[in-house]
Amino acid sequence: MFKLLPDNAATTVTVMVNGKTVSVPQGFTAAAAMLLQGNGATRTSALSGEGRAPYCMMGVCFECLMDINGEPNQQGCLVTVTEGMRINAQHGKRMVAE
Amino acid sequence: MSPPFDLAIVGAGPAGMAAAMTAAELGLSVAVLDEQPEPGGQIYRGVERLAATRPNHLAWLGPDYAAGLELARSFRKAKVEYLDGAKVWQIEGTSAGRLFYKRHSAAGILTAQKFLIAPGAMERPMPVPGWTLPGVMTCGAAQTVLKAHGLVPQGRFVLAGCGPLLLLLATQLVRAGIKPAAILETEINRWTALPRLPGFLAAPGYLGKGLGLLRELKAASIAVHKGVTHLAIKGDTQAREIEYTCGGATRTEPVDLVLLHQGVVPNGNLAWSMRLAHEWDDAQRSYRPVLDAWGRSSNPAVLVAGDAGGIIGAKGAEAMGRVAAFAAATDAGKISAGDAGERANAARAEFAKHRGARPFLDALYRPQQQWVAPPDADTMVCRCEEVRAGEIRRLVTDQLCPGPNQMKSFVRCGMGPCQGRLCGLTTVEIIAECRGLPVKDIGYYRIRSPIKPITVGDLATLDVPRRDDAVGL
Numbered sequence: 001m002f003k004l005l006p007d008n009a010a011t012t013v014t015v016m017v018n019g020k021t022v023s024v025p026q027g028f029t030a031a032a033a034m035l036l037q038g039n040g041a042t043r044t045s046a047l048s049g050e051g052r053a054p055y056c057m058m059g060v061c062f063e064c065l066m067d068i069n070g071e072p073n074q075q076g077c078l079v080t081v082t083e084g085m086r087i088n089a090q091h092g093k094r095m096v097a098e
Numbered sequence: 099m100s101p102p103f104d105l106a107i108v109g110a111g112p113a114g115m116a117a118a119m120t121a122a123e124l125g126l127s128v129a130v131l132d133e134q135p136e137p138g139g140q141i142y143r144g145v146e147r148l149a150a151t152r153p154n155h156l157a158w159l160g161p162d163y164a165a166g167l168e169l170a171r172s173f174r175k176a177k178v179e180y181l182d183g184a185k186v187w188q189i190e191g192t193s194a195g196r197l198f199y200k201r202h203s204a205a206g207i208l209t210a211q212k213f214l215i216a217p218g219a220m221e222r223p224m225p226v227p228g229w230t231l232p233g234v235m236t237c238g239a240a241q242t243v244l245k246a247h248g249l250v251p252q253g254r255f256v257l258a259g260c261g262p263l264l265l266l267l268a269t270q271l272v273r274a275g276i277k278p279a280a281i282l283e284t285e286i287n288r289w290t291a292l293p294r295l296p297g298f299l300a301a302p303g304y305l306g307k308g309l310g311l312l313r314e315l316k317a318a319s320i321a322v323h324k325g326v327t328h329l330a331i332k333g334d335t336q337a338r339e340i341e342y343t344c345g346g347a348t349r350t351e352p353v354d355l356v357l358l359h360q361g362v363v364p365n366g367n368l369a370w371s372m373r374l375a376h377e378w379d380d381a382q383r384s385y386r387p388v389l390d391a392w393g394r395s396s397n398p399a400v401l402v403a404g405d406a407g408g409i410i411g412a413k414g415a416e417a418m419g420r421v422a423a424f425a426a427a428t429d430a431g432k433i434s435a436g437d438a439g440e441r442a443n444a445a446r447a448e449f450a451k452h453r454g455a456r457p458f459l460d461a462l463y464r465p466q467q468q469w470v471a472p473p474d475a476d477t478m479v480c481r482c483e484e485v486r487a488g489e490i491r492r493l494v495t496d497q498l499c500p501g502p503n504q505m506k507s508f509v510r511c512g513m514g515p516c517q518g519r520l521c522g523l524t525t526v527e528i529i530a531e532c533r534g535l536p537v538k539d540i541g542y543y544r545i546r547s548p549i550k551p552i553t554v555g556d557l558a559t560l561d562v563p564r565r566d567d568a569v570g571l
Contacts, residue, residue, distance in 0.1 A: 051336075
């Protein structure tokens with residue numbers, strides 16, 4: 001759905017997007033890493049189960065809720081990537097931690 | 099708990115940054131909280147990092163974006179306590195008060211004599227059939243990833259809707275070598291805008307910029323379908339096709355990505371949650387807080403500046419940020435009211451220049467009924483709680499549901515994670531249409547804190563003294 005323009009001098013950060021290792025420029029957000037990774041849903045609705053994906057990329061729509069480093073319900077567009085970050089699609093409702 | 103500040107500002111966009119610098123120069127102790135990792139707001143999103151890592155992108159993003167670099171750099175040098183990545187979830191108080199925020203997975207409280215809220219604008223929700231599908235985003239979202247990350251659409255994409263931002267994004271992408279398959283421009287209001295043209299012509303640079311964008315798109319041979327009256331996005335698990343009607347004919351085109359836009363409106367949840375008095379702005383077809391000429395709200399401890407107080411654009415927002423800072427300095431006893439009046443003159447004049455262009459733009463791009471109150475019963479209105487337009491209409495007509503807050507009780511409309519941000523205006527427009535009343539008589543959601551999601555664990559990290567009258571359980 002999205003690709004990176006050339007001429008990017010930013011150092012890269014390696015993250016895991018849905019279990020796949022991806023290199024992204026420093027300063028990327030988790031939601032941007034998802035968009036670069038490919039098409040499709042980044043979460044499923046807690047109600048109907050239909051697929052959703054980042055919509056506003058500025059923190060107001062809450063469609064980019066995802067699981068980051070094991071913590072669900074994170075607004076992916078507001079989380080800056082760090083080395084080794086695990087970014088995963090979220091399925092349905094957040095579960096309360098044990 | 100941190101020591102009290104004279105002024106706490108929410109938002110590090112043009113209004114917030116300008117207000118912070120001006121207030122600090124006038125001797126106020128200032129804190130600025132912003133949920134993004136870098137200053138600039140959405141308009142100057144990521145500008146410092148872009149200048150450092152992708153400087154050649156500045157050329158085609160244009161001088162209006164590049165102007166943010168100087169502002170952000172000056173802001174960094176100002177004597178201001180800047181808390182980046184801080185999500186403000188509540189502000190309380192009418193003479194001084196407390197601000198609650200979450201930052202780096204810990205919650206904090208900040209006390210201040212005065213608050214200036216400058217949370218900016220957000221794109222008006224544009225509910226059309228299929229707008230919840232992956233592969234549908236806003237034009238603003240595409241512009242954000244372009245500025246902040248150097249990401250551009252891949253595959254066949256269209257821009258649908260209307261407004262200056264849509265044209266600007268299309269032009270920026272074309273300059274970057276990325277051509278949209280088409281622009282599907284929804285109907286604009288040339289004839290009602292025409293009488294307001296003189297103000298627009300008098301505002302510096304606006305006409306030239308507008309015509310320049312149209313010229314560039316024409317030169318790039320971008321297909322622009324004008325006067326679109328119907329849109330529907332189709333697909334199974336992803337947007338695959340867009341259906342549109344213009345000139346009486348309905349066509350379908352394959353798409354990989356649809357970018358919607360129907361103008362911008364104040365990002366209002368913080369102002370609403372503080373119970374600031376609001377008024378309906380019919381020209382901008384949205385609510386805005388009631389403000390005096392200094393940005394003072396109905397709450398004596400709260401000022402509002404920038405697009406959050408009514409859409410004005412970056413330069414006007416910056417000017418209004420300065421004006422509000424003079425008001426805060428007056429209230430803090432740093433300068434006299436007369437002195438403030440004198441010193442605010444230049445900023446006021448700057449604001450007035452940009453304000454002059456608005457009536458024309460507001461009229462030209464004022465959204466038509468079908469984009470604010472979707473006629474199709476299946477169109478999703480509340481994306482979080484999955485409430486559709488037909489359901490809202492049925493509840494108003496058959497169940498006599500009178501307003502947006504009752505709609506919450508009926509079907510949880512507006513009660514999901516986004517807390518009504520993406521359905522509030524649509525819901526009140528539909529109710530108004532069904533009841534045959536103006537929107538101002540319908541009101542708005544009662545927005546309550548926390549306006550950003552926090553966990554009980556977050557609350558437990560707050561440094562608050564135990565109350566003597568606390569009841570043991």
